[in-house]
Amino acid sequence: MRTRCVIIGAGHSGLAMSQCLSxxxxxxxxxxxxxxxxxxxHERWDSLKLLTPNWQSRLPGYRYSGDDPDGYMDMxxxxxxxxxxxEVISAPVRLNTRVTSVSNDGSGxxxxxxxxxxxxxxxxxxxxxxxxxxxxxxxxxxxxxxEMITPxxxxxxxxxxxxxxxxxxxxxxxxxxxxxxxxxxRPVTLAVGxxxxxxxxxxxxxxxxxxxxxxxxxxxxxxIDDIVRGRNIPSPQLVGSAERDSLDLNRLxxxxxxxxxxxxxxxxxxxxxxGSLRNVCALADLKMLRLLNTIDEWVSDNRIEAKPPQRxxxxxxxxxxxxxxDLAKNNINTILWATGYSPDYSWLDIPLLDRKGKLRHHGxxxxxxxxxxxGATLLRRRKSxxxxxxxxxxxxxxxxxxxxxxxxxxxxxx
Amino acid sequence: MTDTSTSVNxxxxxxxxxxxxxALTETPxxxxxxxxxxxxxxxxxxxxxxxxxxxxxGEEQNHRAVYSFDAxxxxxxxxxxxxxxxxxxxxxxxxxxxxxxIAAVAQHRSIQLNSVTATLEAGMDIQGILxxxxxxxxxxxxxxxxxxxxxxxxxxxxxxxxxxxxxxxxVFDIVTNPTNVTVEVx
Numbered sequence: 001m002r003t004r005c006v007i008i009g010a011g012h013s014g015l016a017m018s019q020c021l022s023x024x025x026x027x028x029x030x031x032x033x034x035x036x037x038x039x040x041x042h043e044r045w046d047s048l049k050l051l052t053p054n055w056q057s058r059l060p061g062y063r064y065s066g067d068d069p070d071g072y073m074d075m076x077x078x079x080x081x082x083x084x085x086x087e088v089i090s091a092p093v094r095l096n097t098r099v100t101s102v103s104n105d106g107s108g109x110x111x112x113x114x115x116x117x118x119x120x121x122x123x124x125x126x127x128x129x130x131x132x133x134x135x136x137x138x139x140x141x142x143x144x145x146x147e148m149i150t151p152x153x154x155x156x157x158x159x160x161x162x163x164x165x166x167x168x169x170x171x172x173x174x175x176x177x178x179x180x181x182x183x184x185x186r187p188v189t190l191a192v193g194x195x196x197x198x199x200x201x202x203x204x205x206x207x208x209x210x211x212x213x214x215x216x217x218x219x220x221x222x223x224i225d226d227i228v229r230g231r232n233i234p235s236p237q238l239v240g241s242a243e244r245d246s247l248d249l250n251r252l253x254x255x256x257x258x259x260x261x262x263x264x265x266x267x268x269x270x271x272x273x274x275g276s277l278r279n280v281c282a283l284a285d286l287k288m289l290r291l292l293n294t295i296d297e298w299v300s301d302n303r304i305e306a307k308p309p310q311r312x313x314x315x316x317x318x319x320x321x322x323x324x325x326d327l328a329k330n331n332i333n334t335i336l337w338a339t340g341y342s343p344d345y346s347w348l349d350i351p352l353l354d355r356k357g358k359l360r361h362h363g364x365x366x367x368x369x370x371x372x373x374x375g376a377t378l379l380r381r382r383k384s385x386x387x388x389x390x391x392x393x394x395x396x397x398x399x400x401x402x403x404x405x406x407x408x409x410x411x412x413x414x
Numbered sequence: 415m416t417d418t419s420t421s422v423n424x425x426x427x428x429x430x431x432x433x434x435x436x437a438l439t440e441t442p443x444x445x446x447x448x449x450x451x452x453x454x455x456x457x458x459x460x461x462x463x464x465x466x467x468x469x470x471x472g473e474e475q476n477h478r479a480v481y482s483f484d485a486x487x488x489x490x491x492x493x494x495x496x497x498x499x500x501x502x503x504x505x506x507x508x509x510x511x512x513x514x515x516i517a518a519v520a521q522h523r524s525i526q527l528n529s530v531t532a533t534l535e536a537g538m539d540i541q542g543i544l545x546x547x548x549x550x551x552x553x554x555x556x557x558x559x560x561x562x563x564x565x566x567x568x569x570x571x572x573x574x575x576x577x578x579x580x581x582x583x584x585v586f587d588i589v590t591n592p593t594n595v596t597v598e599v600x
Binding site (some may be wrong): 194228261272274276279283287355 | 555556578586
């Protein structure tokens with residue numbers, strides 16, 4: 001089969017790109033390994049809600065129209081949102097079509113799938129940033145009796161055996177799961193490395209409203225001081241709850257969760273934690289404060305009406321957090337690795353990955369003519385990680401793609 | 415020289431550091447360094463250590479001179495006190511690593527430092543090294559580092575520089591995280 005462009009993945013990113021290509025009358029097909037919004041449907045935990053408020057949920061030519069703009073979509077709502085979008089834009093999606101190989105034969109891309117092969121001039125990789133859970137190598141040294149689970153397989157606390165749980169990682173995932181597991185009666189110890197602290201609501205508005213208004217979410221990949229670092233920053237400690245509560249490292253110990261330093265290794269049945277806990281907390285407090293100061297300055301410079309400035313307690317760290325923990329003596333029988341996700345490019349038969357296994361690209365323009373990436377963290381802008389980030393990214397990259405098809409694009413950045 | 419380095423000068427060549435970082439990202443093999451020290455027993459608890467060569471950027475390198483350090487224990491341990499104790503040398507290593515980092519980070523952030531002084535104190539229960547109580551560890555039970563910094567920046571900016579220097583410090587990592595140590599004889 002032939003088409004001008006193959007889009008891999010019918011999530012929000014792939015569908016956004018499909019809509020932009022349809023607007024330009026580019027013949028294309030969207031290949032989906034399973035169902036629409038497959039990752040959201042099958043690879044996320046039950047209680048997960050989007051970190052972005054509903055009013056921010058939009059895709060090219062489509063936006064949230066419900067009656068709770070300040071709420072956060074749960075997974076069924078998000079899946080419905082994306083499914084309706086696919087319908088509204090009449091996306092040419094082929095379901096249950098898993099890509100098994102992508103190669104380059106000189107004239108274009110050859111895409112082999114479980115439902116036949118496609119030949120195309122251009123390719124959009126929208127297969128997701130979170131296909132695999134990342135587990136650090138130190139996991140190999142964990143005692144054999146410990147059960148290990150990742151957020152890809154975790155659904156709810158009832159899945160876990162009774163007893164203590166060590167959650168490794170202090171991003172949105174780590175904190176959300178630490179809290180619900182601890183509340184289920186399984187005492188949690190949380191290993192905390194570098195993290196990003198943010199209040200959910202600041203001066204009466206969602207923190208993402210401020211970051212949007214100040215242009216922070218629009219900051220481009222080529223304006224950011226250290227893009228490699230930027231793309232590796234863990235997700236901010238946020239949760240989308242009806243109460244619009246902040247989720248931070250002061251809230252969890254109040255419930256009884258124990259905070260420890262970054263997990264450094266295992267030896268003789270004992271987990272070893274870094275002595276850097278105080279510093280990573282200080283770093284996160286200072287960075288949050290810098291953001292709040294920036295917001296306050298912007299409010300007074302622009303004479304915006306907002307509630308008075310707020311300041312939050314510094315993260316409290318116990319006097320001498322223990323550096324060793326005997327897992328058996330502390331009745332810990334499960335470790336949950338909330339240590340990040342990575343994309344899966346095992347089907348890609350063109351040498352385009354860097355030494356960290358990431359696709360080499362500049363703002364989504366892959367180092368292979370006619371190939372594009374969507375939906376990666378900080379792909380083109382800070383907001384690229386969020387649903388609505390797909391709007392501007394798809395517009396920019398589809399424009400580049402169309403001029404490539406028209407033979408006008410140089411290989412330089414868009 | 416850029417605008418920032420003409421107005422702020424902490425004696426750190428940030429451009430060279432950033433250039434090295436870029437170059438080493440391209441050639442990760444050149445980033446593999448080996449640091450060395452040799453130590454010769456003198457008498458009693460007194461030893462004499464030297465550092466001279468190291469390996470990095472793909473080849474053998476040398477310091478401008480051979481640097482030497484005498485270590486000993488104080489007289490209350492019935493020693494001759496010919497030098498600092500090894501544990502004090504660890505504090506010196508931590509302090510000088512963090513302080514170098516502060517200068518580099520401040521330069522990068524265009525913050526002029528006027529004075530930087532670190533004072534360190536580490537607690538130790540010597541029942542551990544004396545084998546009196548096996549529940550007491552040999553090493554420090556904690557290290558406190560206190561910085562007095564005068565710089566052309568707000569208090570929060572200075573705190574952020576100090577926090578960042580810990581994040582990037584080799585010795586901070588060495589003392590806060592476990593490291594495999596292999597000791598062989600002959």
